[in-house]
Amino acid sequence: MIKQLPLQAASGWSDYELIDVGGFEKLERFGQYITIRPEPQAIWDKVLTEKEWNDLAHVKFIGTSSSSGKWEKYKEMPDNWEIKCLIGNTPLHFNLALTRFKHIGIFPEQSVNWNFIYQKVASLKDRHDKVPVLNLFAYTGGASLAACAAGAEVYHVDSIKQVVSWSKRNMESSSLKDIRWVVEDAVKFVKREIKRGKKYKGIILDPPAFGHGPNGESWKLELMINDLVKDVIQLLDTKDHFLVMNTYSLGFSALILQNIVQQHLHSYGIKDLTEEYGELYIPSQSGVQLPLGVYARLG
Numbered sequence: 001m002i003k004q005l006p007l008q009a010a011s012g013w014s015d016y017e018l019i020d021v022g023g024f025e026k027l028e029r030f031g032q033y034i035t036i037r038p039e040p041q042a043i044w045d046k047v048l049t050e051k052e053w054n055d056l057a058h059v060k061f062i063g064t065s066s067s068s069g070k071w072e073k074y075k076e077m078p079d080n081w082e083i084k085c086l087i088g089n090t091p092l093h094f095n096l097a098l099t100r101f102k103h104i105g106i107f108p109e110q111s112v113n114w115n116f117i118y119q120k121v122a123s124l125k126d127r128h129d130k131v132p133v134l135n136l137f138a139y140t141g142g143a144s145l146a147a148c149a150a151g152a153e154v155y156h157v158d159s160i161k162q163v164v165s166w167s168k169r170n171m172e173s174s175s176l177k178d179i180r181w182v183v184e185d186a187v188k189f190v191k192r193e194i195k196r197g198k199k200y201k202g203i204i205l206d207p208p209a210f211g212h213g214p215n216g217e218s219w220k221l222e223l224m225i226n227d228l229v230k231d232v233i234q235l236l237d238t239k240d241h242f243l244v245m246n247t248y249s250l251g252f253s254a255l256i257l258q259n260i261v262q263q264h265l266h267s268y269g270i271k272d273l274t275e276e277y278g279e280l281y282i283p284s285q286s287g288v289q290l291p292l293g294v295y296a297r298l299g
Contacts, residue, residue, distance in 0.1 A: 008295070010282045012111045015083035019056065020286040022046035027053050030096055030104065031083040036060035037102050039290065040250060047286035061102045071098045082173065085111055085142075088118040090149040092142065093173035095166065105140045105166060109280045109292040110206070113244050114146035117204060120242040120299055121150035124201050127240065133202035134193075134235065136186040141167030141179070143204045143244070148176045152202065157182040157189050187224070190231045199237045202244075202299075209249040221249050226260050233264040242299030246280070254278055254294040261296050272298045 010016075019027040019034065023046045026039040036057045046053065054060075058077040063069035079098045083106075084091045092114070096104045117133075124131045133152040135144045140163060144156040148171070158164050161183045171179055182189060186207070207228065209221045225247070236243060245257060258277040265272065276297040282290045 008112045008278055008280050010109045010111050010280070012085045012087055012115060013108060015085065016108045018108075018282045018284040018290060020046055020048045020053065021284050021288050021290045025053075026290065027056065028108075030106075031081055033058045033077045033081060035104070037104075038063060041291055044288065047284075047288060059098065063102070068100045069102060070100065085114070087111070087114045087146045088122065088150060090118075091174070092145045092149065093170060094140065094142070095169050095173060097166075106142065107139070107248075107292070109282050110142055110246065112280060113204075113246060113295065113297075114142055116297060117143055117146045117202065117242070117244060118150045120202060121147050121152045124240060124242075125151040128201065131201045132199075133204065134200045136190070136203070136205040136232070137207045138167065138204075139163060139206065141170050143206070144179055145170060145174055145176060147202065147204070148179055149174070154179045155182060155200075156180065157184060157186050159183065159185050187228060187231075190228065190235065194231060194234050198235060200235050201237050201240060202242045203232055203236060204244045205232060206246045206248075209247075221247060221252070229260050230264045230267075233261075233268050233270065236270065238268075238270055243297065245296045246293050247295075248293035252294055254296070257294060257296040261298070265298075274299065 015031045017029045021039060021042045022044050024039060024042050025036055028035050034057045058075040059071050059073045061069055062072050081096050082093055084093045094106050121131055131152045133147040134155045136157050138144055138156045138158045141156060144154045148154045156179050164181050164183050207221055254277040278295060279291055280293045280295055
């Protein structure tokens with residue numbers, strides 16, 4: 001059965017809120033600190049005035065190139081701080097930082113996927129001693145923490161060593177342990193796991209629009225996502241599994257994910273009771289809804 005859930009809102013947060021968004025920027029609260037960051041999808045006008053934004057904000061990201069920039073502080077605040085998000089019965093802790101790439105170490109809209117992952121792992125643990133879960137393009141590990149908190153054996157794969165170290169700090173701050181860390185290009189890792197005959201109860205992937213692996217491997221979403229999904233499906237336990245895929249790319253439709261996933265499910269004879277395809281968003285305090293990617297879920 002295909003279950004169309006066109007909109008899924010971020011949940012589980014007391015330490016985060018989207019205050020306003022517009023004019024290609026977003027005004028967000030992370031814990032007690034308020035940031036202004038670029039947002040390419042916010043093509044509409046701001047609801048609050050520029051003065052209200054600047055009066056509220058502690059810091060603003062100023063781009064100096066297409067991929068990096070600097071932070072201009074309006075009020076005193078640290079460069080590193082911590083927030084938490086309640087997933088299931090577990091508070092997950094995230095170490096945040098003002099990086100030169102505008103990101104601060106978390107994508108709050110993903111909390112709705114973390115809740116899904118936690119529930120699926122908990123359900124599988126009722127029936128299996130071990131629930132191996134593979135998290136590809138794992139960034140700072142929100143999905144890895146959610147799966148680990150529910151009892152999964154988590155394999156966390158990201159190509160950037162510093163980001164994997166960041167994920168490990170988040171695990172330790174959340175009083176979790178035993179996540180397996182893999183610093184490697186996700187595409188190469190998946191192909192090797194196929195040769196080894198590995199199977200996973202859960203697979204999570206959140207590929208970027210573009211990027212590079214540790215040895216200069218090139219990634220471009222629209223050119224490579226079809227082959228990656230074809231390979232990833234081969235790693236799924238055929239009878240008892242879940243899969244979560246998220247993409248953030250301007251103009252990318254949930255129907256694209258549906259077409260790719262269904263085609264490869266049928267190719268490998270996997271039949272799911274439930275498939276979901278839709279869009280993630282964050283509602284703002286000012287009443288505007290910010291779209292932040294499309295998703296596919298199996299299981």
